Amino acid sequence: MTMPIKFDTLEYTRNLMEAGVPAADAEAHANALSTAMAEASVSPSELVLLRTDVLARIEMLRAAMDAKIEALRTAMDAKIELLQTSMDAKIDALRASMDAKIEKLSISMDAKIDALRADMDTKFAFLNAKIDGLRADMDTKIASLNARIDALRTKFTPIYVMLGLSLALHAINLVKLFS
Structure with missing residues (x-):
């Protein structure tokens, strides 16, 4: 079912003749164009069918693209x-x-610290022994000096007594002289 396009051949012929085309040629052109347009026309049902086909193809393309996008999303999620x-x-x-290296370093550092501590303890013990030896030596020397001082005191005691007596006698003499 074709729907011819409305075409006024008489008006078309007149326009051609006004433009300088001979009447026979203008009529031939108008008839040929009218026939061509009548055969090339599309019916509304054909347009509806074409529209339905285009929409179906668009929907198929949309579904295919959605599937490809979903497949790409799934592949990307997996990657x-x-x-x-x-x-x-x-x-x-x-x-x-890193934990193993830190543990190894910690063990190494602990061993070095323990070795250093042992070395320091040995040196401190040596120094303490030296200090104790010096202290004992000093105590011995102090005791010796105290003994010598005590001996000197013993020696000086009679001198102190004599000096005291001498002072007392001098005091008595002075008192007698000045009294």
Whole structure:
């Protein structure tokens, strides 16, 4: 069912003749154009069918694109998950390696500190023994000096007594002289 396009051949012929086209040629042009337009016209049902077909193709294309996007999203999610798992494994391995190195360093440092402490304890013990030896030596020398002082005191006691008596006698003599 074709719907012819409205076409006024008489008006068209007149326009051509006014433009200088001979009447026979103008009529032939008008008839040929009228026939061509009548055969090339599209019916409304054909337009509806064409519209339905185009919409169906668009919907199919949309569904195909949605499927491709979803497949891409799934693939990317899988790759991201794989990368995250790989990175987590590398981080865990690095953490374990660093923990082992820190533990090894800690043991090494503890051993060095213990060795240094033992060395310092030995040196302190040596110094304490030396100090104790010096203290004993000094105590011996002090005791010796105290003994000598006591001996000198014993020697000077009669001199003190004599000096005291001499002073007393001098005092008595002075009192007698001045009295």
